Amino acid sequence: MSEASQPLLAHRSALRRVDWSAPAVCAIPVAVVAVMAWMLGEIAWLGADKLSWTFLTEAPRNAGREGGIGPIIASTGLIVGICLATALPLAVATSVLIAEYLPAHSRTVRVMRTLLDVLAAVPSIVFGVFGYAFFALALGFGFSILSGGLTLATMILPILIGSIEQSLRAVPLDMRIAGAGLGMTRPAVIARVLLPLASPGILAGTLLGLGRALAETAALVFTSGYVARMPESLLDSGRTLSIHVFDLSMNVPGGSGPAAGTTLLLVLLLLVLNGALLWLIAIWRRRTGMSFTLTP
Amino acid sequence: MADSHLASADRHELHLDALDRHPDVADAATSPANGNGPAAQRQGEPVWQVRDLNVTYAGMAALSGIDMDIHDGGVTAIIGPSGCGKSTFLFCLNRLSDLIPGCRVDGRVMLHSHDIFSPGTDLTALRRHVGIIFQKPNPFPTTIWRNLEMPLKQSGIRDKAEIAARIEECLTAVGLWNEVRDRLRRPALGLSGGQQQRLCIARALTLRPEALLMDEPCSALDPIATGVIEELIGEFRGKYTTVVVTHNLGQARRIGTDVAFFWNEGRGGRIIERGPVEKVFDAPEDDLTRLYVEGRIA
Numbered sequence: 001m002s003e004a005s006q007p008l009l010a011h012r013s014a015l016r017r018v019d020w021s022a023p024a025v026c027a028i029p030v031a032v033v034a035v036m037a038w039m040l041g042e043i044a045w046l047g048a049d050k051l052s053w054t055f056l057t058e059a060p061r062n063a064g065r066e067g068g069i070g071p072i073i074a075s076t077g078l079i080v081g082i083c084l085a086t087a088l089p090l091a092v093a094t095s096v097l098i099a100e101y102l103p104a105h106s107r108t109v110r111v112m113r114t115l116l117d118v119l120a121a122v123p124s125i126v127f128g129v130f131g132y133a134f135f136a137l138a139l140g141f142g143f144s145i146l147s148g149g150l151t152l153a154t155m156i157l158p159i160l161i162g163s164i165e166q167s168l169r170a171v172p173l174d175m176r177i178a179g180a181g182l183g184m185t186r187p188a189v190i191a192r193v194l195l196p197l198a199s200p201g202i203l204a205g206t207l208l209g210l211g212r213a214l215a216e217t218a219a220l221v222f223t224s225g226y227v228a229r230m231p232e233s234l235l236d237s238g239r240t241l242s243i244h245v246f247d248l249s250m251n252v253p254g255g256s257g258p259a260a261g262t263t264l265l266l267v268l269l270l271l272v273l274n275g276a277l278l279w280l281i282a283i284w285r286r287r288t289g290m291s292f293t294l295t296p
Numbered sequence: 297m298a299d300s301h302l303a304s305a306d307r308h309e310l311h312l313d314a315l316d317r318h319p320d321v322a323d324a325a326t327s328p329a330n331g332n333g334p335a336a337q338r339q340g341e342p343v344w345q346v347r348d349l350n351v352t353y354a355g356m357a358a359l360s361g362i363d364m365d366i367h368d369g370g371v372t373a374i375i376g377p378s379g380c381g382k383s384t385f386l387f388c389l390n391r392l393s394d395l396i397p398g399c400r401v402d403g404r405v406m407l408h409s410h411d412i413f414s415p416g417t418d419l420t421a422l423r424r425h426v427g428i429i430f431q432k433p434n435p436f437p438t439t440i441w442r443n444l445e446m447p448l449k450q451s452g453i454r455d456k457a458e459i460a461a462r463i464e465e466c467l468t469a470v471g472l473w474n475e476v477r478d479r480l481r482r483p484a485l486g487l488s489g490g491q492q493q494r495l496c497i498a499r500a501l502t503l504r505p506e507a508l509l510m511d512e513p514c515s516a517l518d519p520i521a522t523g524v525i526e527e528l529i530g531e532f533r534g535k536y537t538t539v540v541v542t543h544n545l546g547q548a549r550r551i552g553t554d555v556a557f558f559w560n561e562g563r564g565g566r567i568i569e570r571g572p573v574e575k576v577f578d579a580p581e582d583d584l585t586r587l588y589v590e591g592r593i594a
Contacts, residue, residue, distance in 0.1 A: 184446070290483075
């Protein structure tokens with residue numbers, strides 16, 4: 001009995017002191033949100049008056065101080081498009097191999113996962129140098145949208161594989177057994193049952209990769225270059241939104257207005273993409289009748 | 297439900313051919329019947345002959361020395377306490393045991409004199425030929441329609457009218473057609489547990505199997521849904537060869553034509569007694585069986 005009453009007494013004495021833990025815990029998220037709000041607010045404040053139809057469609061003039069960002073939006077779209085078109089199929093194939101075909105604790109899987117983790121942590125400038133040496137020089141694509149897109153693809157591949165593999169593994173064993181029990185072949189179970197079930201995870205991973213690709217500058221300076229003209233082919237150099245922001249703020253005195261406008265566009269783009277993700281997941285839930293998603 | 301395809305006396309040969317040569321058993325099963333004899337006459341012909349079956353999980357014995365015949369058109373109830381290898385036995389009948397990590401199977405499981413554990417057995421054909429229903433209803437998280445359409449399409453049936461006809465036929469067979477005909481394009485997970493389980497049975501029936509394996513098909517259901525499923529299994533007598541694992545003795549007695557009592561003394565589950573349901577329940581030969589069916593041991 002006496003042993004039991006000991007902690008109770010200690011607790012009572014603790015109650016007499018003022019407890020600051022709750023306000024402290026609350027202050028942390030408030031501070032984080034405040035910093036975020038300040039950043040977004042400043043971007044919106046500085047960039048809002050720049051955003052107009054002419055700004056979005058016209059070519060930049062006077063090193064970007066005047067005119068718009070039409071060609072830059074086009075180059076960004078092409079580079080990100082190439083990046084996803086290359087990375088997504090490769091990532092799905094690799095994840096299926098790791099999650100469904102190779103034994104979970106095999107040496108091969110361990111080695112692959114370690115390599116992928118290392119790749120995910122490699123600074124993007126290293127991917128830039130690799131892209132320059134491999135895609136631009138060795139394969140002869142030069143400073144081009146193609147080189148840039150492929151370099152970004154190698155960069156986001158580990159992120160995509162990680163999240164797709166996790167969501168495949170999250171699909172219950174039930175579903176695999178149900179498929180096999182109906183005489184479905186393994187590839188059929190993967191294509192018809194597992195991948196559709198894992199699609200919210202695939203979408204979330206894609207968005208994560210897309211976000212990194214859109215934000216990238218270092219890897220692209222070496223590969224897609226920063227020519228701000230409207231690209232005529234995939235072998236032309238092209239400048240992305242992030243590189244444009246970087247160039248305007250670092251190299252162009254008086255370029256902060258268009259830089260803020262471009263940044264605002266980037267932020268809006270990411271918000272729209274996140275909204276689209278939530279919308280797609282809502283559709284998926286309605287179609288499947290699942291109340292939860294199998295995202296990692 | 298029309299089951300002319302099942303009344304074919306030479307279907308064993310047909311199916312064996314299918315197992316050996318054709319990846320698509322479903323097509324063989326739809327061949328016209330020649331009408332030699334009703335199902336009752338074939339009662340006694342074993343569909344499965346299991347001989348000296350031993351199963352281990354990562355070295356631990358799960359089943360030892362199982363010998364058993366499973367008869368055509370009957371409902372064989374597998375009873376016994378938890379951990380006696382009932383489900384393991386069921387999984388060996390269509391080689392879903394292959395999917396369980398660490399599971400090793402020795403012995404022979406003959407399906408119409410074809411050893412299904414022999415190399416080169418077409419697992420896809422085998423599993424289309426022998427449907428399986430699990431304890432927890434496991435419809436795919438998609439629409440009711442796509443749940444039923446998927447196995448059909450996978451088995452190579454492309455004709456839309458044929459698919460629609462089979463889906464209606466199978467939903468009718470499980471008594472679900474009138475309940476879901478207006479919501480076929482809605483998620484299967486929106487159905488109640490009992491409806492989901494009947495959907496899973498219908499899904500297995502779309503492939504026109506010869507046999508159905510059921511692993512405690514009612515244990516996740518309420519009493520009313522259980523009654524519906526039991527009635528359904530009763531209707532399967534003579535149409536399908538059914539093997540039902542259950543730990544509900546009353547259920548085994550109500551639905552079974554044959555019973556096998558499994559027991560595990562620590563060296564892997566083995567069969568203590570098997571035979572017609574009346575004999576095992578009312579005049580058991582083994583004392584252990586008598587104590588178990590009287591509910592005095594569990």
